[in-house]
Amino acid sequence: MIVRFGYVAMSTIVENASPSRTMTATNFQKLDDREAAVRRLERIAEENLRNTLRLLRHNRAHDVHLYRLSSKLIPLLSHELLSGWDPFPVLEQPFRDIGDYAKEHGMRLSFHPDHFTVLSSPREEVLRNSYLDLDIHVRMLEEMGLDERAKCNIHIGGAYGNKETAAARFVDSFKRMTPRIQRRMTLENDDKTFTARETLEVCEQLGDVPVPMVLDIHHHQVNTGGDLLDEELWTRICRTWANQRIPPKIHASSPKSEKDPRGHADYVNADQVLTFLQLASQTGTPKLDVMLEAKMKDGALFRLMDDLRQKEGLRLLDQATVEIL
DNA sequence: ACCTGTCAAGTCTGG
DNA sequence: CCAGACTTGACAGGT
Numbered sequence: 001m002i003v004r005f006g007y008v009a010m011s012t013i014v015e016n017a018s019p020s021r022t023m024t025a026t027n028f029q030k031l032d033d034r035e036a037a038v039r040r041l042e043r044i045a046e047e048n049l050r051n052t053l054r055l056l057r058h059n060r061a062h063d064v065h066l067y068r069l070s071s072k073l074i075p076l077l078s079h080e081l082l083s084g085w086d087p088f089p090v091l092e093q094p095f096r097d098i099g100d101y102a103k104e105h106g107m108r109l110s111f112h113p114d115h116f117t118v119l120s121s122p123r124e125e126v127l128r129n130s131y132l133d134l135d136i137h138v139r140m141l142e143e144m145g146l147d148e149r150a151k152c153n154i155h156i157g158g159a160y161g162n163k164e165t166a167a168a169r170f171v172d173s174f175k176r177m178t179p180r181i182q183r184r185m186t187l188e189n190d191d192k193t194f195t196a197r198e199t200l201e202v203c204e205q206l207g208d209v210p211v212p213m214v215l216d217i218h219h220h221q222v223n224t225g226g227d228l229l230d231e232e233l234w235t236r237i238c239r240t241w242a243n244q245r246i247p248p249k250i251h252a253s254s255p256k257s258e259k260d261p262r263g264h265a266d267y268v269n270a271d272q273v274l275t276f277l278q279l280a281s282q283t284g285t286p287k288l289d290v291m292l293e294a295k296m297k298d299g300a301l302f303r304l305m306d307d308l309r310q311k312e313g314l315r316l317l318d319q320a321t322v323e324i325l
Numbered sequence: 326a327c328c329t330g331t332c333a334a335g336t337c338t339g340g
Numbered sequence: 341c342c343a344g345a346c347t348t349g350a351c352a353g354g355t
Contacts, residue, residue, distance in 0.1 A: 018350080023351080024333085157336085
């Protein structure tokens with residue numbers, strides 16, 4: 001089994017390369033000249049996109065083929081203060097540059113809209129904003145010229161006292177979206193509410209619109225729902241990735257401490273990751289992508305590779321890829 | 326240069 | 341019904 005590793009949004013190695021610079025809404029309002037303020041937002045967005053491209057070059061130099069884009073590339077986009085603002089024409093070239101580079105080097109890019117995107121919400125306004133947010137994320141992938149293999153990953157959302165009705169509401173809200181958005185989505189189990197099996201069941205319920213599931217092995221560890229992560233569960237998860245033209249993806253991170261097991265540690269424990277990789281390899285998974293969610297970002301990735309180098313039963317293919325033997 | 330409280334957005338808990 | 345926690349990188353304003 002071939003396993004590629006990636007990291008999220010920012011680098012702890014490349015300096016001054018934030019893809020998430022922003023401006024607060026209060027500060028935007030303080031500026032007298034609205035036109036100038038809007039141009040400043042556009043400059044920040046350009047800089048975020050330029051830094052994203054810098055990070056992709058860094059990734060290329062270190063064989064990292066997997067990267068999650070920052071959701072904060074364009075500050076205050078979709079904020080009501082900026083209704084009517086369309087920054088995309090100005091940002092056309094920087095978006096395309098990112099997409100071109102990613103395609104040229106076979107990189108897998110994704111987004112993870114944050115926890116304000118909640119399709120299980122009973123509140124109409126929350127749902128409407130969630131739709132808008134997803135639309136924007138998909139729009140950015142389209143501006144990059146990336147095909148449907150570039151996904152947006154979200155959680156099921158809140159339970160509101162009744163997980164079953166919440167899940168049903170999620171399914172309903174999901175089905176109301178256009179195929180254009182639906183085909184870009186993946187669903188991930190969370191650390192408090194929807195377990196791996198429950199998330200998988202939602203994916204399976206959406207059957208006619210195939211929605212792959214991203215398994216987060218750390219979330220599963222702190223929210224098992226009593227289920228064992230075994231070959232059967234993994235095989236079912238893999239089935240959601242059939243016909244996607246991309247390998248299944250998982251998220252990996254380690255508990256911050258015993259006191260805060262849900263928090264993310266600086267680095268990732270190699271043995272825990274390896275245990276899962278061996279399970280996946282045994283089920284006959286040919287390829288797997290692993291997104292690391294550690295505080296030290298790419299620093300954690302390279303440390304993990306160093307740690308894996310010492311282990312039996314695998315070999316390093318390059319700086320960010322291993323083969324499980 | 327460095328430190329601290331605050332930030333657009335949601336949900337859950339506890340008072 | 342409302343305040344605070346949760347969680348995170350970055351701002352904003354202070355020293």
